[in-house]
Amino acid sequence: MGKLFKNMAPYWKTVVVVFCLLVVQAYCDLALPQYTSDIIDVGIINGGVEHVLPQKITEESYRMVTMLMNEEEKNAWENSYEKTDGLYSLKELSDEELGDLDDKLLVPMVLAYEIHENMEAAGAETGMPEEIPYEQMGEMIEQARGSVEGMVETTGKSTVKSMALQYTALCNREAGLDGDAMQISYLIRSGLKMLGIALLMGAVTVLVGLLASRVGAGVGRDLREKVFGKVIRFSNAEIDKFSTASLITRSTNDIQQVQMVSTMLLRMVLFAPIMGVGGIIKVIGTGAGMGWVIALAVIVLIGFVMLLVSVTMPKFKVMQTLVDRVNLVSREILTGLSVIRAFGREKREEERFDEANKELTKTQLFTNRMMSVMMPGMMIIMNGTAILITWVAAKKIDMGTIQVGAMTAFITYAMQIVMSFLMLTMMSIMLPRAGVAADRIDEVLKTESTIEDKEDAKDFEIKSGVVRYDHVYFAYPNAREDVLSDIDFVAKPGEVTAIIGSTGCGKSTLVNLLPRFYDVRKGAITIDGTDIRDMRMKDLRENIGFVPQKGVLFSGTIASNLRFGKHDASEEEIKEAAEIAQAMEFIEEKKERFDSPIAQGGSNVSGGQKQRLAIARAIVKRPRILVFDDSFSALDMKTDAVLRKALMEKVKDSTLLIVAQRISTIIHADRILVLDEGRIVGMGTHEELLKNCEVYEQIARSQLSAKELGLEEKEA
8 A cells, every 4th residue: 555655656746636626526425415405304395494584474473483582582583683564574694693593593483383383273363362361371481492492302403493494484475475486496596506516526526537547647657667667777687587477567467457546546545535534424413313324334344345355365466476477378479489380389388378378267257256246245235224224214204303304315425434435445455456566566676686887887988898708607696506617718809709619508698798687706807907897887888789699679670770779870881780791682672671661579581681680780889899699590601601701801890709609600710719518628719629629629520521620530
């Protein structure tokens, strides 16, 4: 949870705005049930009369109500009216003042209503009988007031006020006011207010959705930038640790989970508490005395959700690992599709993918089934709550303690409170899954590359390009044994230093140490006498033209690939590099020449063409050091020979390191290193090694005849 909110920290201003808007949204949402209650209780039952003071009252009724009041009530009553044309009209008072008068004058107005009802039942005229002595009448009023005050305490103000409002409506009609018009006017006003609140709430909801989505999208964008920036700086050791498939999943699926939940955090997690607290305040305000029903519903709801969460949460944690596995299998199959077809392994690979896919599907089905149980279960709890409220409220309505509108409002508030807890519990299911994704992303972001620039690293300009491996030892991370041991040699500018040996002897590992794909365990690699670990990697790699064992091209054009290491290279420079790499032959055959498209991974060119373009790309940089890691293996002998000849002529000032499998590729090298099980077992020219290095001689004899080597056949 903390990590999710931490990702939103840069957008705190927007989050504050969203919070304020959610308060407005909750206020509107919570206001509507009260309007519904008022429409039922005031607009329909009480004829649109809101306050106990009549708008107009006849002089006779005015005097009768006055007689039922104490001195304080009389003062308030008389100060509220002015007499015009034989009628008493209510002065212009604020809603707050009218509300205070409702409480203050409730008892005498209810008392007037009861007197009127009793006289109506007895068939008498409305008014106070004059033949009753004043003392006796005072005692009767006091007794009646006590009875009404007791009624207020037992049944509540809302029910008692309804009685007073009925008398108020009667007074308005007696004074000549149109009761139906007042009722319709009230209903229209209330309806328009509800419409306005609903429109405001709709606009705020849309705005909240927009801002929350922008924050979520921003969080996703920032995380993708951070993860990509981190991964691009990883050494090969970190890439191997996570695996490419897992890094892809973390950069896509995991970030998408965090982005989605970040949006929902703002829309639901912030909104739910506001609604819950507001709903509880409103429920207390109704005075219905049914808060225990909501408490029971919330407890049952939380218990139900926690039961589901405890069952499904372990599966959510496993799911991300299974997604990694599906991605890994998919990537392997798609990358090696030609090999799979060549060996007729389509069926087996389909089964392998199906196995990973079914395991993921099985887990997803389990979690989805559990989630599918959640919604019906929650609806049962919510509908059961509504039924229980109706049943309890029906008894209270029958007893006269609450009104129908109050029950309606209470049900709505109860549903809003339950829904707020429902939103929180739903998020409690989504949050752990997003938390797992956030942890996986955070693991990438917190992983420091084992190969970094030193804090005191300085700018370095390679002048001559003398490369020295000074008693270098190297072991892969977590490996027990060294891959390379005591590698010691010097490669000079204008010379070709070749490396040859059996498969797996450490040739590629040796050259991968030069651009610091890995760092040496012991010893040092220097360029012009400076340890490469003391240089900035940017300066180091800018001066190295590296052609990997497997040619890698990027989607774009031939020209964009050749300019990969030098974006401002001219047409003449890329053409010259292509000529050296013997790539012009097939480039000129293409209609668009250097603007010809290259598909992702160079899948629309052959292996030999891909290698030649990779060689040309390195040459375009004009680096001080050129490294060819078995980069001529896909070339035919003729192209290989022509390419090497052109290379020696055009880049003769550079230091050349060539890893090769074929003797013919390195036969004219100035210095040949023979590797065997990670050690140099021979060093010298071709002729020297034939004489004094048995390993080299065996490799040479396995590829060339004794005649080609200039040797006499030895006896078997």
